Amino acid sequence: MSLLVAEHVSHAFGSTKALTDSHLSVEAGEVVALMGANGAGKSTLVKILSGVIRPDAGRVTLNGKPYAPESPADAATRGVVTVHQSTDVVGIPGLTVADALLLQHYVEKRSPFFLSRASVRRQARRVLDEAGFHLPLDRDFAELGAADRQMVAIARALSNKAELLILDEPTASLSMQEASRLYDIVRGLKARGIAVLYISHRTADLAALADRVVILRGGRNVGAFSRPVDFDAAIETMIGRPLSAARPKKRERFGRPVIELRGARLFPDSAPFDLVVREGEVVAVTGVLGAGKSRLLSSLFGLKRLADGEVLLDGKPYAPKNPEEAIAAGVVLAGEDRHRSSLIPAGWPGETIAATISLPHLPRWYPSGFMFSGRERREGNLAINRLGIKALDALASVWSLSGGNQQKVVIARWEAEPSRALLLDEPFQGVDVGARQDIIAAIRAHADRATLIATSDSEEAHEVADRVIEIDHHSLIDKAHGGENGQQEESI
Amino acid sequence: MSPVTENAHGETPRHTDVVKDVVRRGAVFILLALLVVGFSWTQPAFANINNLMSILQAVSVVAIIGTGVTVTLAIGGFDLSVGAVAASAVMAASYAMIVLGLNAYQTVPVVLAFGALVGLVNAFLIVRLQVPDLLATLSMMFLLMGLQLIPTAGRSISVGLILPDGSTASGSYDPMFLMIGRSSLFGLVPLAVVLMLLTAVTLYILTERTRLGRLLYATGGNELATRLAGANTARIKTFAYVLSGVLAALGGVIVAARVGRGDVSSGASLLMDSVAASLIGFAVLGLRRPNVLGTVIGAVFVGVLLNGLTMLNAPYYTQDFIKGAVLVGALALTYGVSRAKS
């Protein structure tokens, strides 16, 4: 008997049918991968199984008994534990990391009512140790980056007595190191007979773990593959067209230097390094968690100051004090964690796709100050077509988009106007393979600017960049002369 | 095809949904219309154009101050000092004319500048020292409640005021100044109402139809994202608090011009009423967010209610009750009707 069986499940958000008559079964001790392009309905199915939303139609059984969780708490008590895609919903700004790790303990009626600082630390330490992660327990959760948040979520989920563990893009912002630790953990769970439903856009994850792959497209089941999985075929089924074999052509010659760092130090005690990014060149920076990728980009964007060294922009000294100055100088950044760094909340003016794109360009698009001309809508629709954003109209809310399409909107913002240097921090978080190609094509289409991308995924780095450099302990290890052509592993 | 484009197959919105939506968006308007019809029917004098103008005049101060509160709500803040600013502006205007002997053309700019200054100080506390907005503006409120009384040692300011040093103030209210509160355009539309409409239209356009307005809301929605998009959020927030201060001072000018003297008051009821107007504004049009149009309609709504109840000779203590009950009703309609949707 299957552990979990879902049949004829449908769900609509207003007029958007996120899931139509879809089905899924998971056996005990099996790792099932759920694949689908952005907006295919994966997270919607996860939310149904974890009791966040109720399906419009369909039937789910768990261990043969009807299963219709009223709430996340209900799902958890029945052994279905979920790590959600959004890292915003993991912990509480203002409370500590330890509290975030123990949030579920606080809900449990059985755990002791009174707490002390020592008991909280002790329990949190135990949760972390079980997962084998290292995190600062006393730090405010708000200070954690996306990757650390993801680790909190995973550790917390593992501490539950789960029969079915659902992981919705758990590795989106993890580097190879943490990801492989997660693989070990998942294999351990499997060995204990625990079922795992795993969602990821990284083929590496799926290749390492999946016993079976279920593919959704447009909210419907369109295929299933068993081990050994033919991922090329799976991806084709998933995006509904063959993946273009042609890799984006790497340029041989670049223009003048745009960004030059000389003797730069990210922190007073880190090693100095040089970096030059030229017109038309795309440079990717990779490195493990906390290596300093984000730090490098934010120093160039006026959010942080370099501890030492000199920066030139187009040959002239460049030291922005804030993003305003950086943008005025032509240096733009799309931050990691789009919810915090780029989007206006739902239901609030400026939540539309058009407004998300137009926010930095308002002075140029509306020089009079009055916004009567409707230019942002036109520009928004252009972007929708150019990047293949799955939306009806630019005046739709970005919150009605799936995670990957939201990310495309963020990229579209900085594609809408020319810039000298484009800085992208983890631009492919949660973006499906097809969409990644769209985005890469858009990024590479510009020969007149320099692009610097920070990503923890070296596959992605090699796919997008002319040159990949690694950062470690806050300093660059330049592999520019290494064979980036030869090094390109099979990536999707 | 993406699910989003699939609504061709999707069901057309159901009938009950449409009704719900009308109720939600129109709840306040429907209640307002019912009130007007009900009052006019029971008391014909209510629908008299002069009475309607009186209602607008009565709400003008609260509406003007309320739009300022709305702008601070839009940037994600909250200005608790508006009532005290308005109360201090009444004192300041009276002081300027009666003690300093200024005329209307000098007094009005001075008082508005005073409001702007308070806004600047609020902004300094909030933007530079990063004091939470409620906390900063609450302190400012207490500060002003005391400050307004210091120049006259706690006395109300009227003609013939005896100053702390024993001498008698020689100035008087400039008749030009009194015009602001007492004259009417074409003998029909009180100047205060004209000021309210001007403020409302200007701020409506500013907040809903300009770049700056977009940035105001963006700052309130996600300050970090707005800053990363290159906006100077510190300046935007400062603008909002200065605007709120100036509008509160303008409200004070109108009160002073109407009453013709400077009375000691804490401004607490002005604060409550203008916050109420801003908050009812959330329900107007079902927008569920601060908006200038909603604020003004919210103020008018309360004004109609109070005027009508007074005409029907409802005891004063039932008025607060009915005000609260109608508020709760409007809210239940706006928010409750479609709670399944959110």
Add this chain to the structure above:
Amino acid sequence: MSPVTENAHGETPRHTDVVKDVVRRGAVFILLALLVVGFSWTQPAFANINNLMSILQAVSVVAIIGTGVTVTLAIGGFDLSVGAVAASAVMAASYAMIVLGLNAYQTVPVVLAFGALVGLVNAFLIVRLQVPDLLATLSMMFLLMGLQLIPTAGRSISVGLILPDGSTASGSYDPMFLMIGRSSLFGLVPLAVVLMLLTAVTLYILTERTRLGRLLYATGGNELATRLAGANTARIKTFAYVLSGVLAALGGVIVAARVGRGDVSSGASLLMDSVAASLIGFAVLGLRRPNVLGTVIGAVFVGVLLNGLTMLNAPYYTQDFIKGAVLVGALALTYGVSRAKS
């Protein structure tokens, strides 16, 4: 790490940082100590133990109501109705004894139940109808301001009250009830102060040292995350509003027992003062978040200030001014000193 939240890396705290931290965490305590020393020096009667008890007694009501406000702030809400609940509780207690002839043992539970009921209604509006908290509790405030007057047609309630039907109420204040406000333990510590301390300790433990407390703060910090972790946030929020209502009613009981009659009041100053105490509490210990201990210390702080200033014969309007100025000072120290850090 996000570029924006990351901290200076690796620096050991410098000496100035330590000083700054002490100033930031201790700003309110340092000011409080300075005040006490200053007042005792200029006016020896100030440091008299009876006077210190008077201060505590004077702040007890505000502190108790303030802790309720603090709990609602902790869940990310805001209860604007507490002042009106307390004012209505005074009327309800008086009505219960004078008109209905109940005794103390019946009156107190009835009044506290009334507070709980108001909290339930607030919670219903906020949790079920999803009305924004400010809006819901503001409406409730207006509702109560009117409602408290309806049973007596706007009259104050004192012995010998003439009812709307013309008869005379026969009850009177139960002396046991008056004890709540007027008696002292060991002839020294007023019962109201004991109640304040009990409330403070209970709520301190509840909010800082229990699972429920964490869930309260978690709901306020990120409701969705808390719900996804399996908590019933609707019940948590309801609990907070009911608690706030009960504490406000308790505040009202103490006021009633002190004044011995039911006078009409809007509760506006109780609201402002208890909100002020909660907000000053943010600065206490440099926590920058709502916290019960801070609220009580904030209330005491204001109480010391006002008592001392009255003893020094400062006119009331300078008291407001100084209250505001000291608030701003405490804030500037708490928030400003370390703004480079954040």
Add this chain to the structure above:
Amino acid sequence: EGISGAPAPFDSRQVNIAVVSFLGGGDWLQAFEAGVKRQADALGVNLTISQARNDNDTQRNLVEQAINLGVDGIIINNGRPEVLKDVAEKALEKGIKVVAYDVNLDNPAIPQIEQSDKDMASLVLEQAVKDKGDGFVGGAVYVAGFAPLDRRYAVWKDFVTKHNLTEKAVWGVVNDTVPASVADQTKAVLRANPDISVIFTPWDEFAKGVKLAIDELGLSQQVKIYGVDISTADIQLMVEPDSAWAATAATNAAVVGEVSVRAVSLAIAGQSPGQSVLLQPTLITRGDLTGNDIKTIEDLQQKFPAFLKSDAATASWIPAAK
């Protein structure tokens, strides 16, 4: 220091007196406190003045604080008997003398000073009946819960039955902008009830609002105001050409302040001022003011000596206030 020839303790040391007012502001309180200061200066008394701002609990606290301060005497200005009785007794137990103005603490040891609200309201309403005759149609501005207003309004109710008047409407509000808000209400009332010819305003702030409304509606010939209380600002409103404010009745608040200080001083010196000290109100009509060219309170005091001072609670050793 001390006043030579005065009884103890005035001859030997600084005497401290606390004044605890229930009100928070307004012309009346200003004048009262001015009178208190004048008489205290003449006596060389050190004052602690505080206001409860209409809050019962605060007033108790302030009285307790005065006890903690160890003053010689306390003047309680307005307030509620139930609220103050036991703290006043506590003060007496500590040997502190207490006098009360306009609040009946029902204790033989506490001299009562009274401005008769009943007399004030009767004076001005009798004038109204004289002007308009029995059976006129009127309205009153009134908010319950303020003791003096309650007493004055009760007199109006008596007049309504006794003189067969019609009370068409009762309205009123107490907030930050009393005159403006009352004006808004009054306009609504007068539009709904055009037959109202008299409006009784038991507080001068109400009168200001009603006058504003009448001016805005241009009804100053048809509707007349009969009020209570007086101040320089009120006088100016009454003498305006075509003013609707026909008459008011008042005691001189400054004199009340002086009498209160004298009474508590007598008590401190062990010389009883008597259980009850009554201050007589004066009726002031618009005609009195315009006829005598009175523009300020000072003018009024010159022309109406009864308004200037009271010989209640005096003694040879108490110097007159200047």
